[in-house]
Amino acid sequence: xxxxxxxxxxxxxxxxxxxxxxxxxxxxxxxxxxxxxxxxxxxxxxxxxxxxxxxxxxxxxxxxxxxxxxxxxxxxxxxxxxxxxxxxxxxxxxxxxxxxxxxxxxxxxxxxxxxxxxxxxxxxxxxxxxxxxxxxxxxxxxxxxxxxxxxxxxxxxxxxxxxxxxxxxxxxxxxxxxxxxxxxxxxxxxxxxxxxxxxxxxxxxxxxxxxxxxxxxxxxxxxxxxxxxxxxxxxxxxxxxxxxxxxxxxxxxxxxxxxxxxxxxxxxxxxxxxxxxxxxxxxxxxxxxxxxxxxxxxxxxxxxxxxxxxxxxxxxxxxxx
Amino acid sequence: xxxxxxxxxxxxxxxxxxxxxxxxxxxxxxxxxxxxxxxxxxxxxxxxxxxxxxxxxxxxxxxxxxxxxxxxxxxxxxxxxxxxxxxxxxxxxxxxxxxxxxxxxxxxxxxxxxxxxxxxxxxxxxxxxxxxxxxxxxxxxxxxxxxxxxxxxxxxxxxxxxxxxxxxxxxxxxxxxxxxxxxxxxxxxxxxxxxxxxxxxxxxxxxxxxxxxxxxxxxxxxxxxxxxxxxxxxxxxxxxxxxxxxxxxxxxxxxxxxxxxxxxxxxxxxxxxxxxxxxxxxxxxxxxxxxxxxxxxxxxxxxxxxxxxxxxxxxxxxxxxxxxxxxxxxx
Numbered sequence: 001x002x003x004x005x006x007x008x009x010x011x012x013x014x015x016x017x018x019x020x021x022x023x024x025x026x027x028x029x030x031x032x033x034x035x036x037x038x039x040x041x042x043x044x045x046x047x048x049x050x051x052x053x054x055x056x057x058x059x060x061x062x063x064x065x066x067x068x069x070x071x072x073x074x075x076x077x078x079x080x081x082x083x084x085x086x087x088x089x090x091x092x093x094x095x096x097x098x099x100x101x102x103x104x105x106x107x108x109x110x111x112x113x114x115x116x117x118x119x120x121x122x123x124x125x126x127x128x129x130x131x132x133x134x135x136x137x138x139x140x141x142x143x144x145x146x147x148x149x150x151x152x153x154x155x156x157x158x159x160x161x162x163x164x165x166x167x168x169x170x171x172x173x174x175x176x177x178x179x180x181x182x183x184x185x186x187x188x189x190x191x192x193x194x195x196x197x198x199x200x201x202x203x204x205x206x207x208x209x210x211x212x213x214x215x216x217x218x219x220x221x222x223x224x225x226x227x228x229x230x231x232x233x234x235x236x237x238x239x240x241x242x243x244x245x246x247x248x249x250x251x252x253x254x255x256x257x258x259x260x261x262x263x264x265x266x267x268x269x270x271x272x273x274x275x276x277x278x279x280x281x282x283x284x285x286x287x288x289x290x291x292x293x294x295x296x297x298x299x300x301x302x303x304x305x306x307x308x309x310x311x312x313x314x315x316x317x318x319x320x321x
Numbered sequence: 322x323x324x325x326x327x328x329x330x331x332x333x334x335x336x337x338x339x340x341x342x343x344x345x346x347x348x349x350x351x352x353x354x355x356x357x358x359x360x361x362x363x364x365x366x367x368x369x370x371x372x373x374x375x376x377x378x379x380x381x382x383x384x385x386x387x388x389x390x391x392x393x394x395x396x397x398x399x400x401x402x403x404x405x406x407x408x409x410x411x412x413x414x415x416x417x418x419x420x421x422x423x424x425x426x427x428x429x430x431x432x433x434x435x436x437x438x439x440x441x442x443x444x445x446x447x448x449x450x451x452x453x454x455x456x457x458x459x460x461x462x463x464x465x466x467x468x469x470x471x472x473x474x475x476x477x478x479x480x481x482x483x484x485x486x487x488x489x490x491x492x493x494x495x496x497x498x499x500x501x502x503x504x505x506x507x508x509x510x511x512x513x514x515x516x517x518x519x520x521x522x523x524x525x526x527x528x529x530x531x532x533x534x535x536x537x538x539x540x541x542x543x544x545x546x547x548x549x550x551x552x553x554x555x556x557x558x559x560x561x562x563x564x565x566x567x568x569x570x571x572x573x574x575x576x577x578x579x580x581x582x583x584x585x586x587x588x589x590x591x592x593x594x595x596x597x598x599x600x601x602x603x604x605x606x607x608x609x610x611x612x613x614x615x616x617x618x619x620x621x622x623x624x625x626x627x628x629x630x631x632x633x634x635x636x637x638x639x640x641x642x643x644x645x646x647x648x649x650x651x652x
Contacts, residue, residue: 065566071558071609072452073526148448148606151522151577158526168451168458 072169073158076138083160084132087125091133094267095226097126100312101274105135109174109217110277111208112139113301115200115309116183116190118227119250122265123190127181127224128160130272140173141181142166146247167211174215181222182208184298187247193236197228198313200306206298209280213288218277219301223308226270229319231255271316275308327394327434327543328354331387333378333422334399335368336360338503339438342536343398344371347543357390359383360399361414378418384425387432394434395426396543400475402440402468402506415471416478423482426489434490436542437479441495441528441552442469442599446606455611456495456550467599476550490548494538497554497610500630501532502637507600509634517565518583521574524562525607528554531625531633538615538623547618552610555627561604564631568640577605 058081061067069075091097105112117123124141131139142165148154163169165182173180183189184203192201212219235251255262278301280287287293330347334340335358348356348369356371358364364373376382378399387395399418401411426432444454447462454460464470476493483491498508511517530553538553565572575583584596616622625633 063566064569065559065563067563069526069558069560069563071526073524073558073560073607075560145449151520153522154448155522155524159524163452164449166451168453168455172453 069159072140072161072163072173073155074138074140074161075159076161079138079160080132083156084129087129088133090122090265091126091129094265095126095230095270097130097226097270097272098316099130099134099272099274101276102130102135104220104274104276105131105137105179106218106220106277109177109215110179110220111170111174111212111215111217112179112181112220112222112274113208113305114181114183114222114224115198115305116185117192117197117224118190118265119231119233119252120265121183121190122230123224123227124162124181124183126227126270127222127272131179137179139181140178141183142170144186167207170208170211171215174211174217184208184302191233191236191248191250194228194232194234197232198225198309200302200309203298203302206294209294209297209301210288213280213283213294213297214285216280216285218279220277221275221301221304221308223273223275223305223312224270225272225309225312225316226268226319229268230265232266266320268319269316269321271312273308273312275304278304327352329390329392329431330356330394330396330543331390331392332356332358332371332396332398333418334360334397334401334438335371335373336362336364337398338505339499339532339535339539340398341366341368342503342532343396343539343543344368346536346540347371347396350540350544352544355390357386357392359386378422379413381421381425383422384428387425387429391431392429393431394436394543395422395432396436396438396539397422398438398539400438400440400468400472402442408467411468412471415468416474419475419478423478427482427486432486432489434543434546435479435482435492436539437475437491437493438539439476439493439495440469440472441497441554441608441610442467442603443472443476443495444608444610445469446525446599446602446608448606450606450608453609453611454552456552456614464599467597469599490546492542492547493550494542495550495552495610496535497528497530497552497627499532499535500529500634502633504532504634507596509638511596511600511604512565512568512570512634512640513638515571517570517572518575518580519561519565519572520580520601520605521576523577523605524560525604526558526609527561527564527603527607527627528558528609529627529630529634530554530623531630534623534625534630537621538619541619541621545619549614549618551615551618552612553615553623554610554612555623555625555630556612557626557628558609559627559631561607567631568635568638570640577601 067077128139131137138161141162143157143162145164147157148164170180185201186204188201231252233250233252237249241249330353332340332344335344341364344356344358345368347353348371358368358371358373359376361377374386376386401414426435442464445460445462445464449461479493584601587596
């Protein structure tokens with residue numbers, strides 16, 4: 001309680017002109033029990049009023065454009081106040097995500113390497129929530145260029161702090177000490193048929209290893225269990241996919257059979273596990289130009305993730321309970 | 322790096338806003354003996370001791386001026402970015418004019434330095450772009466039309482000259498969009514539309530450079546020696562939606578195909594010639610450039626961030642806050 005009150009103190013004395021960049025809506029969310037001395041007589045009304053006041057302040061900041069974005073288009077306030085709470089509802093109540101190994105996330109720059117699955121990349125969202133809420137890190141994911149061509153998706157992705165998967169962006173983020181996340185399997189992973197669940201696909205061309213080597217950051221392997229069951233892809237309408245310019249057009253047991261209702265993900269039980277950071281100190285930055293070593297390291301990382309995946313799958317138990 | 326300072330400076334495009342301001346700044350520098358301004362039309366602002374010569378840089382007349390005056394520094398600010406004239410004429414001015422000018426520079430033994438105003442538009446705008454462009458980056462999707470393509474061609478000719486006259490100090494400056502109280506550009510006109518159309522589902526990252534900073538950079542590059550190619554922009558980034566909200570402009574997201582149609586109609590019927598395909602692409606995908614190289618080289622940072630440049634522009638235009646924000650109050 002004391003802690004909570006401390007956190008709210010600056011909030012009470014604020015006006016919109018001063019710390020406009022401080023993210024406050026998160027505090028609105030857990031404002032329920034927080035009250036200070038002035039509102040002790042009518043705590044409920046006080047907190048409600050404060051909630052409304054800070055909600056209005058938030059609205060005013062948003063409507064007057066009074067917030068900051070970074071060069072990647074990351075809008076921390078919008079992310080914590082709008083995007084993450086939506087994902088958090090899924091995270092806590094629908095997928096009931098369990099976390100393991102959060103202590104393995106290093107403090108400075110690091111490259112998180114995770115498996116990718118689920119037909120629609122909801123695993124990326126869940127990973128953001130996990131790291132935001134439990135490791136206090138804002139993961140910057142590298143996404144396929146397709147995302148940035150699609151209206152709405154592209155700019156929401158940028159507002160959430162993610163960017164295009166390219167060497168330059170990854171290097172720039174890592175140099176700033178950010179936690180960068182990649183899904184080296186790409187579309188091959190996220191769009192693989194249900195029959196191949198939890199089997200890692202090829203890890204792209206291993207570009208992520210070169211990025212980590214050049215930036216001199218550790219690789220943190222990550223296994224995400226549960227995403228495979230949310231939209232079990234049992235068939236693929238290739239001609240339609242080609243027509244729409246998509247990498248695949250999935251058929252799941254519920255989609256398109258049930259129409260829009262088929263878009264509701266199945267409530268699988270999730271487990272996200274972070275492995276020990278793999279430091280690449282024994283290699284120097286020049287190794288980044290040696291394809292053979294890169295392949296070796298890539299394989300090593302891939303085996304590591306597959307291992308964690310198998311292990312986590314066993315520990316999770318039944319898929320939907 | 323103060324050099325054997327510029328003595329006789331030629332400024333092209335002197336009748337337009339940037340040229341006039343740069344000429345005015347340079348003529349105030351006692352170290353510079355003569356400032357010669359050239360353009361096809363007479364300037365409408367007083368230029369101090371700048372000597373104005375009406376000459377079309379697309380003609381060999383420019384070579385005569387450079388030779389007879391013993392011009393040692395050429396500041397080429399002629400790039401026409403707003404299509405006030407027809408596209409064909411603008412292209413002619415940009416490309417053919419530059420070719421003539423560079424040919425004259427190559428010929429003249431007195432020429433020592435060339436400063437070229439280019440544009441960050443040379444990087445193009447596409448969803449496959451890296452988040453931030455450095456000077457060494459190749460465009461992912463090079464511009465295919467408009468002044469952006471002209472700028473690419475101009476830079477190509479400048480590289481050619483640099484190869485042939487390795488004794489020249491050549492600086493190329495890629496400016497982000499200019500903003501400020503005095504700027505009139507396709508962007509400022511766009512901001513003035515009664516309801517500003519934006520591309521539905523896209524919110525581009527934009528950067529601006531304040532006119533004062535732009536002039537200061539050009540002054541420094543002219544009086545000091547800084548060979549190379551540099552990006553110029555204010556620090557930080559504004560999203561289009563954010564900028565429009567700050568200026569309190571009403572805006573309406575429109576699907577991109579209908580926006581192209583609107584733009585086309587604007588070009589044809591409403592005289593909104595600036596609503597060009599490259600402006601549309603910029604308003605869809607945006608562009609951010611890295612200015613670290615310039616800041617290192619000049620040991621100087623722009624006074625105005627992108628945010629501040631926009632605020633200055635918005636204040637000068639008398640843009641206020643939107644009705645909703647006013648309703649919610651300021652406290």
